[in-house]
Amino acid sequence: MTDNAWPGDWLRGVLELCVMQALSAGPTYGYAIATELADRGLGVIKGGSLYPLLQRLEQAELVVSDWRAGDGGPGRKYFSLTPAGYAALAAQTHRWLEFTALTTALLTAHPAGGTR
Amino acid sequence: MKPDALSPWYRDLVVALRMKGASGREIGDAVAAVQSHCADSGDTPEEAFGTAQQYADALPLAEPAESTVRLLVRAWPTWLALLGSFLALACYDAWQAKTAVSVSVGTVIFLVVIVALAVGVVRFMGPVWRHRVLTWAVLSIAFALGLLAQVTLRQSAFSLPLAVAAPLAAVLLFGPALYEQRHLATAYDPVEGPFETRAGSERAGRRAAQFLAWLLPVGTVVVIAIAATLDHLSRH
Missing domain, CATH: 1.10.287 (Helix Hairpins)
Structure with a gap:
């Protein structure tokens, strides 16, 4: 699925985890995170959603940032996970997988539209 | 970073974040992040971030905004200087009329x-x-x-008797200016981009502090001087 059709509530629930996952490979900047998530099928993540989330992660000390000068451009703000961020990512990923396994089991127990 | 040189969307963002209580460093960082993102994506700020007000509302700040009461209380030197200015003008009238200060x-x-x-x-x-x-x-x-x-x-x-009112006016007018000259420079918080040095803005801060601190006292002295000149000319 490559269009931006995921329900907003679902995205809000999982976006933080996906952003942290995008950061787990190493320092990167906002637009690169948005592009990676879009390429992986999550849809277009607007800057207005992404940067406040990154700032909240930074305030929670799960992420740190630093500005790096660009070649003739305005420079880029690079974000990277802290050790606490990696730990939170691992813990939350584990919980999320449990949750999705549970919901998958629930949703597939009775086929949609089926009767008991 | 000079907010006046920015396009309207960015100016609105600067104002909205200031009103929310953001520091100059936080505002400069937010502006630079939007500029950087838009340079990469080719989007306009409005396309990528919504209205400036929406984006400012969404950004979490390190410190909560100050209340109206706290902001007004923090401006106590200005209130005292304002009282001093009015009292000084009344003192001049009383001195001219050779009466008590009314x-x-x-x-x-x-x-x-x-x-x-x-x-x-x-x-x-x-x-x-x-x-x-x-x-x-x-x-x-x-x-x-x-x-x-x-x-x-x-x-x-x-x-009030002139002998009481005049020293009181001088203290109210010049005391806050002297106080502010010492303390305002540290409170001055310009919008700073991530690649700007603190030294430049601190120099600008000191200059702005001196200008602001002495604006009311100097203005009052100038008004009294003009009034005295006009009185002198009208008598001759």
């Missing part, structure tokens, strides 16, 4: 109007910024009415 009912009303306008602007900064022309019109009318009250309502509200 503060008129109109002057008291004018002071109350100024304080009320300041409270209104600080309390409703958001609507004030969004309706700048209307605000300017309302403030001008209110200020003019206050001024009219000062000119027309000449009966004395209270009076």
Whole structure:
């Protein structure tokens, strides 16, 4: 699925985890995170959603940032996970997988539209 | 970073974040992040971030915004200097008339109007910024009415001997300026981009602090000097 059709509530629930996952490979900047998530099928993540989330992660000390000068451009703000961020990512990923396994089991127990 | 040099969307963001209580460093960082993102994506700020107000609302700040009361209390040197300015002008009139210093009912009303306008602007900064022309019109009318009250309502509200009022006016007028000159530079918080050095803005801060601290006392002395010159010319 490559269009931006995921329900907003679902995205809000999982976006933080996906952003942290995008950061787990190493320092990167906002637009690169948005592009990676879009390429992986999550849809277009607007800057207005992404940067406040990154700032909240930074305030929670799960992420740190630093500005790096660009070649003739305005420079880029690079974000990277802290050790606490990696730990939170691992813990939350584990919980999320449990949750999705549970919901998958629930949703597939009775086929949609089926009767008991 | 000079907010005046930015395009309207960014200026609105600077104002919205200031009103929310963001520091100059936080604002500069937010502006630079939007510029960087838009340079990479080719989007306009509005396309990628919504309106400046929406984005400012969404950004979490390190420190919560100060309350209206705290902001007004923090401006105590300005309030004292304003009182000193009015008292100094009344002292000049009394010295000319060789009478006790009389503060008129109109002057008291004018002071109350100024304080009320300041409270209104600080309390409703958001609507004030969004309706700048209307605000300017309302403030001008209110200020003019206050001024009219000062000119027309000449009966004395209270009076003080000149020997008491003059030193008091001097202390009220120059004391806050001396205090602010020492302390305002550290409170000055310009919008700073991530690649700007603190030294440049601190120099600008000191200059701005000195200018602001002495604006009211120097202005009052200039007004008294002009009044004295006009009085002198009218007598000859």
